[in-house]
Amino acid sequence: KQWYQRRVRGQKNKGKPFPEVADAVHAELEACRAAEQEIKRLKEVMGGDVVSANDQIASTVSSLPELLEKKKRVDMHINIATSLSESIKSRSLDKFFEVEEKILTKATLEDSVLELLKNPDLGTPDDKLRLFIIYFLNTSDLPESELKLYMDALEEIGCNVGCIKHLSKLKKVASLATVGASAIQPAGGSYSSMSNMFKYVKQSSKFMMDGVKNLVVGHRKLPVTRIVDCLAELRQSPETDSYMTLDPKVFKKVEGMTPSVKSTFSDVYVFVVGGGNYVEYQNLMAYVEQHPGKRIVYGSSEILDSSNFLDQLNQLGEMT
DSSP: OOOOOOOSSOOTTTTSOHHHHHHHHHHHHHHHHHHHHHHHHHHHGGGSOHHHHHHHHHHHHHTHHHHHHHHHHHHHHHHHHHHHHHHHHHHTHHHHHHHHHHHHTTOOOSSOHHHHHHOTTSSOHHHHHHHHHHHHHTOSOOOHHHHHHHHHHHHHTTOOTHHHHHHHHHHHHHHHHHHHHHHOOOOSHHHHHHHHHHHHHHHHHHHHHHHHHTTSOTTOOOHHHHHHHHHHTTOOOGGGTTOOOOOTTSOOOSTTOOOOOOSOOSEEEEEEEEEEOHHHHHHHHHHHHHSTTOEEEEEEEEEOOHHHHHHHHHHHHHHO
C-alpha cells in the first residue's frame, strides 16, 4: 500500500463527485505538462536571442520549486484517483449508483433487483445489501413472500439480513403510527397524549428511513439539512414541529405559546446524538455554499462509514 499525508490547505475539490475530481486532476496534470514543455522550448532557443532566453529561464527557474511540488502533488492525486477508479470498476459501483438513482426517482429498471442481487459479477455482498435497503425502503407494498425471496438471495451470498428485519419493523411501526394518528382525534387528556405519541413515533421512524433512503445523495437535501434549513430560516415544516426555541432573550408572554423568534440564524451548530457521517457533513457544506453568510459546525457522538452503519442496523435486528 502507498500512504499519503493529507494536507488541510488547498482542498478545493473535497466533497465533490468523483468524475469532477478526476477532471480537476487531469487539468492540473495538463498544466504541469505545459510547464515542462516550456522548459524544453527554452533549452532549444538558447542558441538564439540569449538575453531574452536568459530572462525567460530566470523566471522559469524561480518557479521551478513550486512546479516540482505541484507535480509531486498531482502525481499523488493521480495515484489515488487511479486506485479509486479501479475499485469502482471492480465493484461496478457506477452500476449501483445508476440503479439506486432509478429506484429513488421511480424510473424503470433494466434488470430486476433480484437479478442484480444474484449476479455474481456485480459488487460485494455489502454493496448488494445496501442496494436492497434502498429498494426496500422505497417500496411501499412488498409482500412477505417476495421479501423472503430477496432475503434468501442475500443470505446465499453471505449477507447478514438482521438489518432488514429491523427496517421492516420500522416500516410497520410507521404505518401503524399513521393509522393510529388519523384514528385518534386530539381532544385533550389521554387522547391528546396518545396522539402525540403516535406523531413522535411516526416522525422518528420516517427520519430513520429517510436517512437510509438518501444514501445516494445527488443534489437532494438530507433530513438533517432540511431541518437545519427550516429552523435557521424560520420555515414551518412537519419535520420541525417538535423542536423548541430556547432563548433567554425571548420571553414567553402567554402560557402555552412558543416564544416567537423574528430573525433568521446565521450560525448553526448541529450535533447528532448517535452516529453521524461525512455524507451529512458534505450535504450541509453544500447548503452553506448555496447560502452565503451561513456558518455551520457539524458533530456527532461518533462518525460511521457505510459498513459501521450496516453493523449497527444488524445489531438492532438481532434485538428485534
